Amino acid sequence: MNESGSLNISGWTCPRPLQNYPTIVLGHGSGGKMMADLIQHLFVASFGNDLLGQMGDSTIIDILAELKDRNSEKIAFTTDSFVVSPLFFPGGNIGELSIYGTVNDLAMSGATPLYLSAGLILEEGLPMETLGVVIESMANACRLTDTQIIAGDTKVVNKGHGDGMFINTTGIGIIPDGVEISAKAARPGDLILVNGSIGDHGMAIMSVRAGLEFESKIKSDTAPLSLLTRILLQTTHEIHCMRDMTRGGLAAALNELSTASNVGLEFHEESVPIHPEVAAACEMLGLDPFYTANEGKLVCILPESQAQRILSAMQSHPLGKEAAIIGNVVDSHPGMVVAHTAIGGKRVVDLPAGELLPRIC
Numbered sequence: 435m436n437e438s439g440s441l442n443i444s445g446w447t448c449p450r451p452l453q454n455y456p457t458i459v460l461g462h463g464s465g466g467k468m469m470a471d472l473i474q475h476l477f478v479a480s481f482g483n484d485l486l487g488q489m490g491d492s493t494i495i496d497i498l499a500e501l502k503d504r505n506s507e508k509i510a511f512t513t514d515s516f517v518v519s520p521l522f523f524p525g526g527n528i529g530e531l532s533i534y535g536t537v538n539d540l541a542m543s544g545a546t547p548l549y550l551s552a553g554l555i556l557e558e559g560l561p562m563e564t565l566g567v568v569i570e571s572m573a574n575a576c577r578l579t580d581t582q583i584i585a586g587d588t589k590v591v592n593k594g595h596g597d598g599m600f601i602n603t604t605g606i607g608i609i610p611d612g613v614e615i616s617a618k619a620a621r622p623g624d625l626i627l628v629n630g631s632i633g634d635h636g637m638a639i640m641s642v643r644a645g646l647e648f649e650s651k652i653k654s655d656t657a658p659l660s661l662l663t664r665i666l667l668q669t670t671h672e673i674h675c676m677r678d679m680t681r682g683g684l685a686a687a688l689n690e691l692s693t694a695s696n697v698g699l700e701f702h703e704e705s706v707p708i709h710p711e712v713a714a715a716c717e718m719l720g721l722d723p724f725y726t727a728n729e730g731k732l733v734c735i736l737p738e739s740q741a742q743r744i745l746s747a748m749q750s751h752p753l754g755k756e757a758a759i760i761g762n763v764v765d766s767h768p769g770m771v772v773a774h775t776a777i778g779g780k781r782v783v784d785l786p787a788g789e790l791l792p793r794i795c
Contacts, residue, residue, distance in 0.1 A: 463590030
């Protein structure tokens, strides 16, 4: 990257074949020389590692050796697709979001993320520089999370059929011995924690789409939660459930856990951290912050005896400085989430009927 924040492709490995094409053309997905140049001089140069270097139709990994080295018997496997619009937003872009999103899904099962694949759908006419910035962001995100992209695929669609770029990432992680985290494991008496303020990502995307300007700029909370969950699991293995609050926000995450565990969940609205500018933006737009998307926030459900230890562990980490205990698990109203309001009342918080903000991730 140069000082202005744009990509300087003169530093790429053998950049000439890419400099000849300032935008993506259909030939970059043809399977021929142009596609080989794109893979070799951008993707491999950015993501290069021994496993990716096999360059076969599939990558061979010795997963049994990994399990043995880490004293584990279980792997976690997940996949996710990213269609966020716009590609760049305050606090992040589709590239790092695609890495962090899949890493976070693995982390919610207690897994240590290891290997990723990346499938890119590129639109004809996408500036090569834009693609380069996104790929560099993905590579930086992999370095930060100690993961490797070991397989990938690229397709190019006609102009007007791809909205710039879509990314699919699939991930494999290893679950440490003794970790038993499940959406079905919440028990009455457990407490509910979040690691920080909610709604930032959704409002960051909305501010760009609607051209809104606020007194304090709202930035996405896009972040790799595996760095935080590693500390939580070093503190205790007695964590029953974890869920990252993405589409549908806190409300969707709590409803999914309540249904899966067949228990009731209750939280206090005033206990949920929300930045004032996010609350103001939601109020202005008629949105409920509890349904607004996040990309660096999680819900953690665990026994009351472990809650203060985990809260302290969260607050000691940059991604958990605003962590809070927001509620508890009850044996009444199974499958239902209830919020205690600021005026002393209660309201049922259902799953969102639709998507408040489409193309959020």
